Amino acid sequence: MRRWNGWGDDQFNLELPAQGQAFLEQRVGSANPLQDATLEEVCLKVPATRLPADAKVDDLIDTRAEVRVRHARGQSLVDWLALRSGEIGIFPDGVAFPDSNSDVRALLRYAKEHDLHLIPYGGGTSVAGHINPIDQGKPVLTVSLAKMNRLLDLDRESQLATFGAGTPGPLVEAQLRAHGYTLGHFPQSFELSTIGGWVASRSSGQQSLRYGRIEQLFAGGRVETLQGTLDLPTLPASSAGPDIREMILGSEGRLGLITEVKARVSRLADQEAFYVVFFPGWEQAKAACRKLVQNRIPLSMLRLSNAIETETQLALAGHPQLIGMLEKFLSFRGVREGKCMMTFGVTGSKAQCRSNLAQARKVCSAHGGVYTGTKLGAKWAEKRFTMPYFREALWQMGYAVDTLETATDWDNVDNLLNRIESNLREGLSKDGERTHVFTHLSHFYGQGCSIYTTYVFRVADTYPQTVARWQHLKNTTSELIVRNRGTISHQHGVGKDHAPFLPVEKGELGMRAIRALTESFDPDARLNPQTLLD
Numbered sequence: 097m098r099r100w101n102g103w104g105d106d107q108f109n110l111e112l113p114a115q116g117q118a119f120l121e122q123r124v125g126s127a128n129p130l131q132d133a134t135l136e137e138v139c140l141k142v143p144a145t146r147l148p149a150d151a152k153v154d155d156l157i158d159t160r161a162e163v164r165v166r167h168a169r170g171q172s173l174v175d176w177l178a179l180r181s182g183e184i185g186i187f188p189d190g191v192a193f194p195d196s197n198s199d200v201r202a203l204l205r206y207a208k209e210h211d212l213h214l215i216p217y218g219g220g221t222s223v224a225g226h227i228n229p230i231d232q233g234k235p236v237l238t239v240s241l242a243k244m245n246r247l248l249d250l251d252r253e254s255q256l257a258t259f260g261a262g263t264p265g266p267l268v269e270a271q272l273r274a275h276g277y278t279l280g281h282f283p284q285s286f287e288l289s290t291i292g293g294w295v296a297s298r299s300s301g302q303q304s305l306r307y308g309r310i311e312q313l314f315a316g317g318r319v320e321t322l323q324g325t326l327d328l329p330t331l332p333a334s335s336a337g338p339d340i341r342e343m344i345l346g347s348e349g350r351l352g353l354i355t356e357v358k359a360r361v362s363r364l365a366d367q368e369a370f371y372v373v374f375f376p377g378w379e380q381a382k383a384a385c386r387k388l389v390q391n392r393i394p395l396s397m398l399r400l401s402n403a404i405e406t407e408t409q410l411a412l413a414g415h416p417q418l419i420g421m422l423e424k425f426l427s428f429r430g431v432r433e434g435k436c437m438m439t440f441g442v443t444g445s446k447a448q449c450r451s452n453l454a455q456a457r458k459v460c461s462a463h464g465g466v467y468t469g470t471k472l473g474a475k476w477a478e479k480r481f482t483m484p485y486f487r488e489a490l491w492q493m494g495y496a497v498d499t500l501e502t503a504t505d506w507d508n509v510d511n512l513l514n515r516i517e518s519n520l521r522e523g524l525s526k527d528g529e530r531t532h533v534f535t536h537l538s539h540f541y542g543q544g545c546s547i548y549t550t551y552v553f554r555v556a557d558t559y560p561q562t563v564a565r566w567q568h569l570k571n572t573t574s575e576l577i578v579r580n581r582g583t584i585s586h587q588h589g590v591g592k593d594h595a596p597f598l599p600v601e602k603g604e605l606g607m608r609a610i611r612a613l614t615e616s617f618d619p620d621a622r623l624n625p626q627t628l629l630d
């Protein structure tokens with residue numbers, strides 16, 4: 097069953113290897129875990145529902161305490177702390193589970209007639225406070241699209257697949273693969289996030305280099321709004337004025353409920369493999385990445401860990417003997433302290449893969465990269481969706497972990513990355529605390545790339561003190577990002593947590609235009625208020 101207060105399946109756990117634990121202790125000190133509230137304790141705090149009875153929708157709505165707890169928070173660190181402490185504060189008054197477009201329309205009518213707030217809910221994997229209810233004195237109905245999880249149509253000729261918007265990653269791929277197709281959208285949250293959520297929050301998958309971000313995959317679909325149904329036709333391209341799809345992408349539940357997503361799919365490739373190359377230092381590694389992308393070498397995935405992330409990953413990998421042998425081999429080839437690990441993927445026909453791999457190896461080798469083959473790449477592929485389970489293991493040991501991400505142009509990557517890391521590293525020093533900080537670049541464009549930073553710190557003696565530590569690190573770094581030519585989010589979206597930082601990026605006129613758009617679909621700010629815009 098899904099964990100109510102953490103990530104993923106409660107039957108699956110990842111152990112932190114002993115040397116990983118020693119590594120963290122050395123970096124931030126040994127820690128004492130905080131005590132978790134139980135589900136029973138939290139359920140007792142859920143107030144009576146304020147939702148009015150209405151025979152037209154009653155069958156769709158579940159008001160039981162446990163269901164409301166399970167839909168009250170997303171997956172950000174501050175959500176995690178709320179769930180673990182049991183101090184959740186606001187709960188939805190009920191959760192609706194529509195099964196059809198007409199159910200969704202009935203729920204929208206219900207919200208309008210009874211003056212409710214309504215929160216569209218996909219997989220609840222938001223890490224920016226998107227789906228958290230707020231208290232504005234009105235009942236809140238969360239609408240989960242979980243039952244709308246089927247492949248509704250597959251047009252093989254145009255390579256377009258229509259899905260119910262609540263279809264989670266594994267069901268998207270399983271239903272397509274049965275016909276020989278793939279969407280190729282693999283965010284790390286793949287296990288739980290949904291195709292509608294990807295569109296609504298402008299998601300980016302690990303293989304965006306081959307398949308594109310969700311913006312490129314979203315061809316059209318259906319959105320139920322308070323003003324009526326919006327049908328987005330599928331067109332290969334169009335110059336017919338502004339694109340309505342672009343308004344829905346990143347709309348974060350403010351304009352309506354996406355009920356159907358028509359997505360551009362690809363035939364399954366004959367071959368796919370992932371490879372790892374180590375570089376002697378950051379400059380060579382970064383230059384190699386830039387060259388690979390700007391020369392349009394057709395890789396399907398590319399990720400570059402900085403020196404601290406490389407060291408951390410090798411320490412957390414377990415298998416000390418194998419890693420020792422690898423270190424010896426690399427040292428012999430002149431790749432020692434300060435080394436950076438690049439992982440890349442090639443996907444396609446046999447001939448394409450052979451040629452793409454050869455081209456990539458040539459670029460890497462010209463920048464001093466030492467190629468290590470597929471072994472570590474296969475390990476990356478095996479763990480690509482299970483890494484979030486480490487959070488649970490770290491939590492049990494008294495460590496909190498969070499991530500921050502942005503994107504910027506190539507000329508600004510080092511400046512921004514260094515500022516982010518220093519701010520996080522020094523952010524808790526006034527409390528005498530250290531933060532372990534490391535970064536990778538993972539989504540690459542000719543113009544620039546994303547920067548994805550992970551930070552680990554010890555929990556404080558109490559929950560409120562731990563929240564204060566997080567708040568300080570999050571707010572100061574978010575401010576620094578937008579003041580230094582970074583976007584407030586490359587892939588996690590805005591939600592409520594990033595909303596205060598959006599105006600710097602969009603400007604006053606831009607914000608006014610976004611507000612006017614939300615008001616034209618939802619003049620009473622009924623849908624997911626304070627998400628995207630506060």
Ligand SMILES: Cc1cc2nc3c(=O)[nH]c(=O)nc-3n(C[C@H](O)[C@H](O)[C@H](O)COP(=O)(O)OP(=O)(O)OC[C@H]3O[C@@H](n4cnc5c(N)ncnc54)[C@H](O)[C@@H]3O)c2cc1C
Nearest residue numbers: 218219220221222283284285290292293299300348349354
């Ligand atoms: C461990 C972890 C790893 C992650 N890795 C990635 C990653 O690699 N790439 C990435 O892009 N993101 C990642 N995320 C963030 C998150 O998974 C994405 O933002 C994802 O797109 C959210 O999808 P969801 O279905 O869970 O949406 P939810 O969290 O349920 O909702 C997100 C927003 O979309 C709206 N929404 C959801 N469904 C609909 C709908 N049908 N109609 C209208 N509005 C809707 C909600 O109202 C909300 O505002 C990660 C999160 C976690 C916890």
